[in-house]
Amino acid sequence: MFYAVVDIETTGGFAAGNGITEISILVHDGSSVVDRYDTLINPQQEIPAYIEALTGISNAMVADAPLFEEVAEKIYGLLHDKIFVAHNVNFDFSFVRHQLALSGYQLLCKKLCTVRMSRKLLPGHASYSLGKLCKALDIEINNRHRAGGDAEATAVLLEMLFQADTEGLILQTLSRGAKEQALPPNLHRSEVDKLPLSPGVYYFKDQKGKVIYVGKAKSLKKRVCSHFTGNNTSRQRQNFLKDIHNIDFEVCGTELMAFILEATEIKRLWPENNRAMKRFEQKYGLYAFEDQKGYTRLGIDKYKKDVPALFSFNTLLEGHNLLRILIREHLLCEKLCCIQRGRAACTAHAEGNCAGACAGKESAAAYNVRVKYATEQLKAMLPSFALIDHGRNEDEHSCLLVEQGKFYGMGYISHHADITEPAMLKSALQAYPSNDYILNMIISHAEAFPQKKIAI
Structure with missing residues (x-):
């Protein structure tokens, strides 16, 4: 079994909008490195100043370097039949696979993440970033934040993992059904294993325990695992996966209950990665209030969270249609229901469909009785x-x-x-x-x- 230890430098943090500036591939046979390939790559876009400061790779350095498509065949030949190894493997793999796909090559190979395996086989370290972990393990990194130096350090770390793996955990991880490497780098496998196949709501939490996403599921385990598959290379997805450290869940009796609990929890917790549900608001409500002359008036207004509404609507038209039904069936005044405006009596008074509350010809007490019947009819229309x-x-x-x-x-x-x-x-x-x-x-x-x- 051969392993391809890979490290890349890039122009940014997500594959869909950024390019590779350098790649290093060390072919490892399980005992030692047997082949090596390193090259700068022209990303065909500007390298941001902060990236240049971090890696030392400048626009001038890559100006005459080959384009990725020019070395794609070589890179694919080194990777396609080996285990793809990297520190936070999904990051490097997403870039390399994306660039290979643009060049006409489909990379299908198993992955091994040295972050995840280090957490399992070398537990107890304060940090599992490459720099801090190597310092704790006395692994020397020459040329830090360059592909060659980081790949060499990762290869040494891989050898230490082989030595520590007395129970064959690495081979178990690489087995066809394990899907271990599809999980986010900071999420322990036990967090997924504890999930049932029942309907419910799940909560993704960051390192501090803050909920960053709430989701519903017909099957909790299947739905959660589906988040970690697919070829989405956007910045949003990469950051989202990186921030997942823990999963909580609540089992529900039915999928409908999971829908309702999800909607409620998103409103309560306001997670940063839930967007669509946040936008939903009841837009209008039917309200009753008493004016200065003692008349109970009905009117449609924008929904108020702190004022109880007789009914709520998604559109103004929906609200006005219901209000007109109540006006017609109970001879209410369109002016007092805020349908008509102006100082004169409403037009329905002249037609005999309004008793004249708007013109002072009907007492507040008499008019309010009909409003009371109208609101009671409305309640009767509402299902229980x-x-x-x-x-x-x-x-x-x-x-x-x-x-x-x-x-x-x-x-x-x-x-x-x-x-x-x-x-x-x-x-x-x-x-x-x-x-x-x-x-x-x-x-x-x-x-x-x-x-x-x-x-x-």
């Missing part, structure tokens, strides 16, 4: 039901409660619980904030599976 489904085990059911058009909460109940009594049901459930996104998911699920729905 429970969704009963699988629990986390055979001894329980899952339950989601919608009360008067708002999601109350969810949880788990026994098979003998009195589902038709809302007060008793609420005592067994955990309350959650409601919004249109969650409510629409629940209603759509209830329509698709009416046998799970129980009216309350």
